[in-house]
Amino acid sequence: MKILVTGGAGYIGSHIVLELCDEGYDVLVLDDLSLGNESSVDKRAEFIKGSTLDEQILKKLMPEVDGIIHLASFKSAGESMINPSVYTQNNIEGTLRLIDVMSSYNKKNIIFSSTAAVYGNPQYLPVDENHQTNPINYYGFTKLMIENTLGWYKDLKGFNFIALRYFNAAGYDKENRILNLENKPQNLIPIIMECAAGIRRSMQIFGDDYNTPDGTCLRDYIHVTDLAKAHINALRRINDNNTIFINLGTGFTHSVYDVIRTVEKITSKKINYSVTNRREGDPAKLYSSSSFAKKSLGWVAKNSDLENIIKTTWSIYKTRV
Ligand SMILES: NC(=O)c1ccc[n+]([C@@H]2O[C@H](COP(=O)([O-])OP(=O)(O)OC[C@H]3O[C@@H](n4cnc5c(N)ncnc54)[C@H](O)[C@@H]3O)[C@@H](O)[C@H]2O)c1
Structure with a gap:
């Protein structure tokens, strides 16, 4: 089974690629290296330098892909409030292009990297998936907009999607297989x-x-290896088509x-x-x-x-x- 990981040269993506390779998946990484490092991509995976904004590359890759884990985006809440257009283009337009090409090649399975930022200020704690979504920064809005779009594609085009809403990702692979530091850290x-x-x-x-x-x-704080393992569980369950928005926190x-x-x-x-x-x-x-x-993924943070x-x-x- 071949999985396309967009943003797979980044901090979380490179850990997901490790986990996928360890589990025996064929992995294709698409990353424009705006923030990632090619050397973080496990040698068992195939690496393509390119952007989700590049329709030609997406069209070339899509026929061989069975499922997609989509991480490619910018993630700075503060920067998104100063330069929203950068976030509109990269996070929204880049993802719409990906979804469009998926749809035209009849590819339906996508796991989307979403965020706790879709909730905005917590109205109660712990925040569960029924909490209202009311982002207070533009970054969170871009993620919510994609979640909503995927909801429409589920109804209109039969997409199977799971949006994983990460809390604070932290930690590194315990075998020291990822050596690059996070670029422009905000956390x-x-x-x-x-x-x-x-x-x-x-x-x-x-x-x-x-x-x-x-x-x-x-x-x-959630360890990045726990996050990565949750993606494997999500891939295994994506065809069940009944779980959509899932928080990943401890x-x-x-x-x-x-x-x-x-x-x-x-x-x-x-x-x-x-x-x-x-x-x-x-x-x-x-x-x-x-x-x-x-309950939905059979997943606990270990x-x-x-x-x-x-x-x-x-x-x-x-x-x-
Ligand atoms: N780090 C966290 O705590 C956290 C929390 C919630 C959600 N997320 C989400 O998880 C995902 C990964 O975050 P991360 O911490 O690994 O960030 P990161 O910046 O390390 O990784 C993002 C990767 O995507 C690549 N990229 C960006 N735009 C691209 C494009 N248009 N086409 C191809 N590649 C592109 C970058 O080069 C980088 O390698 C993001 O979608 C982020 O919003 C992260």
Whole structure:
């Protein structure tokens, strides 16, 4: 069975490619390398440099493909509010082109990388799949728009799709098979790791006066290997055609100070930080219910304890010290 992984040279995509290859799938990676690294793509997979915006490449690849895992997109919430047109083009137009070519070649199976950002500010916790979708940044809107489009294609063209709504992806392959650092990291853990490795001098904490035990925000971190395994389960179930939107999180949280303390313990490095104002749109607490993922995918996170996330990440970042 041949799986096309768009964005497969990126951080999460390269881990999914590893898992697919380990499970014996034939894997084709399409990535324009705008943020990814070709050297992150496992040698068992075939790599094509190209964009989802390039209809000719999509038409060339599509006939041989049995299923698609679609990660290719930009993911910076902040940048999407400043340059929405870049996100319109890459995330929306790129995906519409992919869907269109899929449809014209009668290919129907797609797993879509969605995000907790489709929910916006949590109205209750843990956030489950019935929570209203009301993104508060343009990035989240682009993902919601694609989810809605896929819903229409399910009804109109018989698409089978599963939108996996990731919470905070973190960690690295425990066998150190992915060696590239995240490009332009926006998330807490790679930023702290860059401090530990001396790549950046210090970091900012956006507010420590939230209504949480230590005043900093609480988030749900999911190990990238757990994410990758969920995609395999989703591929196996995609033809059931009854599960559509699934959260991928652990249901547990860690504060910013928890993460800094754990990094300091594991790396024996002091992290320099300053506390600044809160950022707009950052809820105090955000975590997922994992019960639907368990029920629908038979999936539970087994690698996502914070120490394991930090240890596997440090084993890559420490090579840059
Ligand atoms: N990292 C997270 O915590 C997180 C959380 C929720 C959702 N997601 C989603 O997961 C997916 C992967 O995220 P990531 O953290 O691995 O990001 P990443 O930037 O490391 O990977 C994205 C990859 O897609 C490629 N790409 C971008 N636009 C492309 C295009 N038009 N055509 C071909 N390739 C293109 C980039 O070169 C990169 O290799 C994204 O869709 C992101 O929105 C990530």
